[in-house]
Amino acid sequence: MAGDAVIELQDVTKTYRMGEVDVRPLRGVTLSIVPGELVAIQGASGSGKTTLLNLIGCLDRPTDGRYVLGGRDVSRLSPDDLARVRHATFGFVFQNYALLGRTTALENVELPLLYGDPPPARERRERARQMLERVGLGDRLDHHPGQLSGGQQQRVAIARALVTRPAVLLADEPTGNLDTRAGAEILQLFLDLNAEGLTVVLVTHDSAVAGRTRRVIAVRDGRILEAAA
Amino acid sequence: MKPGIALALAGRSLLRHRVRTGLAMLGIVIGIAAVICMVALGQGASDMVQAQLDAMGRNLLMIWPGAASSSGGFSHGGGTGVNLTPADADALLDQVPSLVAVTPMERTRGQLVYEAQNWTPSSIMGVSDTFPQVRTWPAEEGDFFSARDVAASAKVCLVGRTVADNLFAGESPLGKTLRIKNVPFRVIGVLTPKGTSSMGSDQDDVVVVPWTSCLNLLEGSAFDNVDQLLATVARPDDIPLAMAEVSEVLRARHRLGSAEPDDFRIYSMAEMASGGVETQKTMSALLAGIASISLLVGGIGIMNIMLVSVTERTREIGLRLAVGARGRDILQQFLGEAVLLTGSAGVVGLLLGAGASALISDANGWPLSLSPPLMAGTALFACAVGVFFGLYPALRAARLDPIEALRYE
Numbered sequence: 057m058a059g060d061a062v063i064e065l066q067d068v069t070k071t072y073r074m075g076e077v078d079v080r081p082l083r084g085v086t087l088s089i090v091p092g093e094l095v096a097i098q099g100a101s102g103s104g105k106t107t108l109l110n111l112i113g114c115l116d117r118p119t120d121g122r123y124v125l126g127g128r129d130v131s132r133l134s135p136d137d138l139a140r141v142r143h144a145t146f147g148f149v150f151q152n153y154a155l156l157g158r159t160t161a162l163e164n165v166e167l168p169l170l171y172g173d174p175p176p177a178r179e180r181r182e183r184a185r186q187m188l189e190r191v192g193l194g195d196r197l198d199h200h201p202g203q204l205s206g207g208q209q210q211r212v213a214i215a216r217a218l219v220t221r222p223a224v225l226l227a228d229e230p231t232g233n234l235d236t237r238a239g240a241e242i243l244q245l246f247l248d249l250n251a252e253g254l255t256v257v258l259v260t261h262d263s264a265v266a267g268r269t270r271r272v273i274a275v276r277d278g279r280i281l282e283a284a285a
Numbered sequence: 286m287k288p289g290i291a292l293a294l295a296g297r298s299l300l301r302h303r304v305r306t307g308l309a310m311l312g313i314v315i316g317i318a319a320v321i322c323m324v325a326l327g328q329g330a331s332d333m334v335q336a337q338l339d340a341m342g343r344n345l346l347m348i349w350p351g352a353a354s355s356s357g358g359f360s361h362g363g364g365t366g367v368n369l370t371p372a373d374a375d376a377l378l379d380q381v382p383s384l385v386a387v388t389p390m391e392r393t394r395g396q397l398v399y400e401a402q403n404w405t406p407s408s409i410m411g412v413s414d415t416f417p418q419v420r421t422w423p424a425e426e427g428d429f430f431s432a433r434d435v436a437a438s439a440k441v442c443l444v445g446r447t448v449a450d451n452l453f454a455g456e457s458p459l460g461k462t463l464r465i466k467n468v469p470f471r472v473i474g475v476l477t478p479k480g481t482s483s484m485g486s487d488q489d490d491v492v493v494v495p496w497t498s499c500l501n502l503l504e505g506s507a508f509d510n511v512d513q514l515l516a517t518v519a520r521p522d523d524i525p526l527a528m529a530e531v532s533e534v535l536r537a538r539h540r541l542g543s544a545e546p547d548d549f550r551i552y553s554m555a556e557m558a559s560g561g562v563e564t565q566k567t568m569s570a571l572l573a574g575i576a577s578i579s580l581l582v583g584g585i586g587i588m589n590i591m592l593v594s595v596t597e598r599t600r601e602i603g604l605r606l607a608v609g610a611r612g613r614d615i616l617q618q619f620l621g622e623a624v625l626l627t628g629s630a631g632v633v634g635l636l637l638g639a640g641a642s643a644l645i646s647d648a649n650g651w652p653l654s655l656s657p658p659l660m661a662g663t664a665l666f667a668c669a670v671g672v673f674f675g676l677y678p679a680l681r682a683a684r685l686d687p688i689e690a691l692r693y694e
Contacts, residue, residue, distance in 0.1 A: 115607060115687045136611045143609025154604045154691065158301050168608035170290050220609070 061088035068121035081107040083278035096266040099275035147217030151229035187215035207238030227258040295621035312583025313630035321638025323572035329652035345554040395466035411499025427474030438497040445489035584674040591678035603690025616683035623675020631667025
């Protein structure tokens with residue numbers, strides 16, 4: 057199983073120094089995720105789950121241990137190389153949507169395509185439009201975030217995460233700011249995407265959300281409690 | 286990131302904050318407009334001084350008598366001596382090789398009468414036939430008088446444009462006879478108009494006659510000393526040597542012992558004009574200082590607004606980093622904003638400055654010189670201001686950590 061894992065963490069730790077105190081959100085995490093999995097990382101606030109997701113998403117580097125992504129050790133890459141890896145491999149969805157204000161849905165979705173090796177403007181536009189249609193917002197292309205509901209904004213954010221055709225979709229509390237119904241719709245969208253073959257890792261504190269995924273990784277005090285597949 | 290995309294991004298975010306963008310641009314706009322005004326008007330003024338120098342003759346030397354002194358050692362001041370003669374002029378031309386032409390110059394005043402008209406010109410000048418060469422001042426109509434006219438104290442004259450207009454009222458003065466101090470003179474030419482001199486006098490309000498006629502017929506003088514000698518050299522570089530040689534020849538002719546001071550003074554036109562050029566250089570330097578201070582202040586304004594913008598958009602930067610932007614992509618975007626800001630401010634300032642200097646020069650009758658290289662240079666300089674003052678904020682943006690930036694409230 058380890059051989060075909062897309063994400064493989066080996067005894068990974070993370071230590072921050074905050075003033076005089078060492079903060080250790082991760083204290084030795086080993087896990088692997090294979091392509092096509094739908095994984096929920098569940099834990100209480102402060103358990104280290106977001107740090108874990110940031111590490112998986114190459115937004116951060118481990119203090120110790122090894123991170124092998126698609127067969128390549130990425131634990132010690134430079135910030136620029138990490139940016140390339142993020143662009144090529146991951147799509148991110150944040151709890152607060154993180155959309156640019158005063159910018160249309162279409163332009164928000166186009167954003168990741170401006171980096172790396174950008175396709176021509178026409179193709180960027182077309183791919184962004186297709187993604188918005190895929191998440192059910194084909195009629196909201198020119199709306200600004202302020203003109204959209206929370207659920208719709210999160211759909212725009214998901215379209216933005218998918219527009220680079222990533223191998224892995226990472227979501228940090230994607231339903232945290234939504235009401236039950238919108239949250240359920242977003243969750244269903246993740247399930248559908250996973251059914252199409254996309255690897256999805258989402259962080260949640262909500263066991264109801266975790267209950268809908270095939271695999272749950274419970275995190276407490278920087279350690280994995282249960283990693284049974 | 287492709288520069289085109291960086292600029293497009295920059296343009297979009299500037300348009301998103303129109304008022305702020307406009308205000309941030311204002312400092313640079315004013316600075317650039319000031320630079321344009323200053324250089325355009327300064328260059329125009331400089332061109333005018335140069336043109337006046339050319340009008341007087343860049344190669345001109347003027348020799349004045351020194352102070353006359355009476356037996357008691359009482360000095361009457363410069364120019365009161367009566368020791369320069371036309372013979373000195375001939376000797377100078379003969380013995381100073383760098384001189385191309387020399388003329389005596391005797392000035393007098395008096396009334397002109399032609400039929401029922403009369404006119405008192407600002408100057409009646411008695412000169413020799415080499416005058417047109419010395420002053421680079423040929424006749425526009427007719428001809429200058431000849432050496433023979435000078436030798437014969439001929440009753441011929443040339444008039445300046447102002448005199449021609451006032452005395453002959455539209456008729457051609459050529460061949461007409463006018464009376465100068467009641468002596469009839471035939472007009473044989475009209476001098477090329479020179480316009481107003483740098484001292485403000487009308488250079489065309491003159492009559493020119495042979496110096497012999499001036500001394501003998503108009504002044505009734507028994508002596509042949511003149512007010513002034515004018516000489517010209519071939520090239521401006523010859524002036525220092527020519528001045529030394531002229532001094533030597535005149536001292537010898539005036540039999541001055543080595544202990545005695547010169548009884549004449551030599552001025553070069555270039556020397557007299559250099560005073561004006563110096564004043565103007567000082568003014569230009571002063572204005573350049575003011576303009577660069579306003580550009581500096583404008584640039585600091587840009588830096589300030591860019592820093593505010595970077596702080597305000599920390600989360601946006603975090604997001605861009607998360608979706609794959611590298612530090613240098615962020616750097617390019619913010620540097621692009623700063624350069625676009627100052628560059629477009631530069632263009633606006635350019636237009637404003639060109640318009641303002643045109644208005645100023647119109648209102649005051651000052652000359653104006655707006656050169657394309659100057660305008661291109663100024664626009665480029667504005668962009669350079671953007672790079673300089675935008676670099677620090679852009680570097681700050683580029684060095685943000687993606688996680689901290691995303692978390693920023």
